Structures are given as C-alpha cells and as structure tokens.
Amino acid sequence: MALQVTAAASSTVSSAPLAFIPARPSTSKAAMDLPSSSSKVFPESHRWPPSDCPKVFHNQYIRGLELPVIDLDEDERVCLEKLRKACEEWGFFNVVSHGVPQDLMKSMEGLSKSFFGLPVESKIQATEGSWKFRLYESFSRKKYTACSWVEGLNVHDLSAIPQIASCAWPEQSTTISKTFTDYLREMDKLGKRILRLLVLSLGVKESTASDLLSGCGFTGTRFNYYPSCPEPSMALGLVPHTDPNCVTILHQDSVGGLQIARKGQWIAVKPIDNAIVINIGDSFQAWSNCRYKSVEHRAVVNSDTPRVSIGYFYGPVAEDLVIQAPSELVDGDHPPVHRPFRYMDYMSWRTTSNLFGKNAFNVFTSLDFPGAAAAASEKP
Numbered sequence: 001m002a003l004q005v006t007a008a009a010s011s012t013v014s015s016a017p018l019a020f021i022p023a024r025p026s027t028s029k030a031a032m033d034l035p036s037s038s039s040k041v042f043p044e045s046h047r048w049p050p051s052d053c054p055k056v057f058h059n060q061y062i063r064g065l066e067l068p069v070i071d072l073d074e075d076e077r078v079c080l081e082k083l084r085k086a087c088e089e090w091g092f093f094n095v096v097s098h099g100v101p102q103d104l105m106k107s108m109e110g111l112s113k114s115f116f117g118l119p120v121e122s123k124i125q126a127t128e129g130s131w132k133f134r135l136y137e138s139f140s141r142k143k144y145t146a147c148s149w150v151e152g153l154n155v156h157d158l159s160a161i162p163q164i165a166s167c168a169w170p171e172q173s174t175t176i177s178k179t180f181t182d183y184l185r186e187m188d189k190l191g192k193r194i195l196r197l198l199v200l201s202l203g204v205k206e207s208t209a210s211d212l213l214s215g216c217g218f219t220g221t222r223f224n225y226y227p228s229c230p231e232p233s234m235a236l237g238l239v240p241h242t243d244p245n246c247v248t249i250l251h252q253d254s255v256g257g258l259q260i261a262r263k264g265q266w267i268a269v270k271p272i273d274n275a276i277v278i279n280i281g282d283s284f285q286a287w288s289n290c291r292y293k294s295v296e297h298r299a300v301v302n303s304d305t306p307r308v309s310i311g312y313f314y315g316p317v318a319e320d321l322v323i324q325a326p327s328e329l330v331d332g333d334h335p336p337v338h339r340p341f342r343y344m345d346y347m348s349w350r351t352t353s354n355l356f357g358k359n360a361f362n363v364f365t366s367l368d369f370p371g372a373a374a375a376a377s378e379k380p
C-alpha cells in the first residue's frame with residue numbers, strides 16, 4: 001500500500017539516493033586523511049558525488065523564506081495558533097522568549113568550541129565510555145560514500161558529564177560540569193514545554209496525551225563542530241536526515257549552515273540572535289498522525305568560519321511507551337498513517353536499515369510493514 005507520507009517525502013529534494021558504497025575508512029583513517037582546518041588541501045575521503053553536493057551556500061538566505069518565529073511569552077492561544085501554522089507549513093521554527101538564560105547559552109557555545117579545539121588525542125581520551133566522539137564521519141559508515149565535514153560529540157548518558165569535564169578541563173571541572181548540567185536542565189524544561197504546546201496546538205487535551213507527555217525526556221544531545229573547509233561545495237557537514245525523537249532544540253552560533261528541505265528546494269536557515277531553532281522529529285509526526293511532519297535537513301560548511309551547533313533531542317524514554325496517534329487525531333478524513341511502534345525498535349531499525357533520509361522512518365512505520373521490510377533490504 002502506498003503511504004501518504006512516503007509520497008510526500010519522495011518529493012523532497014533529498015530523496016535522491018546518496019551513493020552507496022559499503023566500505024568506508026575507519027575513524028582513525030578518516031582522521032588521518034583530514035588536514036587541520038587551516039590546511040588548503042581537500043581530502044578525497046570527503047568529496048561527495050556531484051548529485052549530493054550542496055548547491056546552496058551556507059548563507060544564501062532567501063528573503064520571504066525565513067523560518068516562522070514563535071514568541072513563547074505571547075498569549076497562549078495566539079502562540080498555539082502560530083505554532084500550528086508553523087508546524088503545518090514548515091516543521092521547523094524559531095522560538096524567542098524561551099527562558100534559557102543568554103549567558104548560559106553563550107557559555108555552552110564557548111565550552112563546545114573549547115572542547116573541539118583540544119588536540120584529537122585528548123578529545124578521544126576524554127570521551128571514552130558513554131560519550132561517542134565522531135570524527136569527520138557520516139552518521140553511518142555503511143550508508144554513505146564520503147565522510148562528513150564535522151566533528152560530533154554524542155551524549156546519551158548524563159552521568160558522563162563529570163568524566164569529560166575532568167579530562168578536558170582538569171582545572172575547572174566542577175564549574176564546567178555545572179554549566180553542562182544547568183544547560184541540559186534548561187533544555188529539558190524547554191523540551192517539555194514545547195511538547196506540551198505542540199499537543200495543545202493540535203487541539204488534543206493534555207490528559208489525552210499524558211502517556212506521551214510523561215513518557216518523554218532526554219534521548220541525547222549532540223555537539224557539532226564544522227571546521228572551515230577549503231572546498232565547501234564538495235563537502236557536507238551533516239547528510240540529509242530527519243531526527244527520530246519528538247522535538248529537537250537546536251542552538252547554533254551566528255555562522256549559518258543549517259538547511260531544510262522545503263517544496264523541492266534547500267532553504268538556508270538564517271540564525272537569529274538569542275533564538276533557538278525547534279524541529280519536529282519522526283516520533284511526533286507518528287503521534288500526530290502525520291498532521292505535523294518531520295522535515296529533512298542537513299548542514300553545509302563554508303571556507304571562512306568554523307561553526308558550532310548543539311542539538312538537544314527530546315523524545316520517548318519510557319520503554320513501554322507505544323507511539324500511536326490519539327483517537328482525536330484519527331477520523332474519516334484522517335485515517336491512520338503510521339503503525340504503532342516503540343522508540344527503541346525504531347532506533348534499532350535506523351542503525352540496521354540501508355535507507356537514507358526520511359525513507360527509513362517511512363518504511364518502518366508503514367502500515368503494511370512486512371512488505372516494506374522486504375523493500376528496505378534492497379539497495380535504495
């Protein structure tokens with residue numbers, strides 16, 4: 001059975017398959033290939049096939065195609081209406097008056113830059129264990145032809161904070177642990193607040209959504225560092241993808257590089273001072289019965305200025321939470337689009353599937369899943 005969402009997603013710009021070559025260099029090989037960011041040599045390991053290369057510059061913003069801005073201090077009814085429109089039309093928006101102290105955001109940005117500025121060996125040493133340090137690699141070695149122009153630090157376990165702080169900044173580890181913890185607490189508060197508003201903006205009562213609201217929390221955070229790149233038009237910072245969780249909170253510096261797929265083109269997102277970018281993840285798309293969609297996005301790089309971004313992923317943490325649209329969102333005009341699923345199963349599927357971009361989600365949640373599973377084992 002053809003899925004509504006599959007059809008919609010296939011019209012996005014990024015559905016063009018990224019070339020598939022199973023063998024990829026190991027992390028250390030990729031690191032060895034990578035020149036220091038000041039070098040003018042572009043390593044072949046990072047050259048993407050022309051069809052995947054970005055044609056829109058990091059700062060090629062289009063007037064009139066800016067992300068909606070939601071002021072969280074506005075009257076709740078007005079805010080919900082704007083939110084609904086932003087989610088239906090974009091799947092991405094900026095929030096202002098979000099309550100996260102500006103100095104905390106700047107401190108975190110500074111810490112992130114300071115961490116990525118450490119020698120490679122120190123970064124690897126400081127992140128052994130539950131921190132996963134990804135060095136110039138694509139999300140999955142199996143899936144992609146080339147490495148991404150990014151260093152990424154993924155954190156799934158908050159108890160690792162003191163370890164990284166004491167390895168990376170032995171002299172100030174207590175203060176730095178506190179900054180990390182305070183920051184993540186603020187992100188958690190914001191994630192909770194946004195998820196509730198999203199539910200209400202769909203006209204669903206909080207009580208109906210209680211399983212979702214109480215079953216979501218921190219599913220991870222990722223620090224991205226994109227060094228300046230001698231050949232940005234042949235490189236990708238992050239490959240096109242959707243986020244699997246419910247709500248992503250993206251804090252970026254002022255350089256620019258985030259691009260989102262919209263109506264067949266890539267739109268460069270202009271950073272706004274003190275604003276935070278929010279996007280809908282796959283799990284919320286499923287819960288909303290596809291009223292709100294997760295949107296493919298990517299990061300491009302530039303030749304002048306390194307960039308940092310910090311993604312905070314808020315989503316299902318309760319193991320027994322089944323992601324399923326509430327009855328208010330299913331009717332004759334809105335038949336069920338996705339099958340119910342558990343987040344952990346979806347995450348396992350993502351790591352083993354060969355599908356790119358949003359296709360992994362579309363196939364995994366399709367209502368005729370057994371047939372779709374066979375399709376997924378084929379090369380895209």
Ligand SMILES: O=C(O)CCC(=O)C(=O)O
Nearest residue numbers: 222224257258299309311
């Ligand atoms: O750096 C960016 O702008 C995008 C980051 C992102 O999409 C992610 O970490 O999932």
Ligand SMILES: [Fe+2]
Nearest residue numbers: 241242243297
């Ligand atoms: Fe993302």
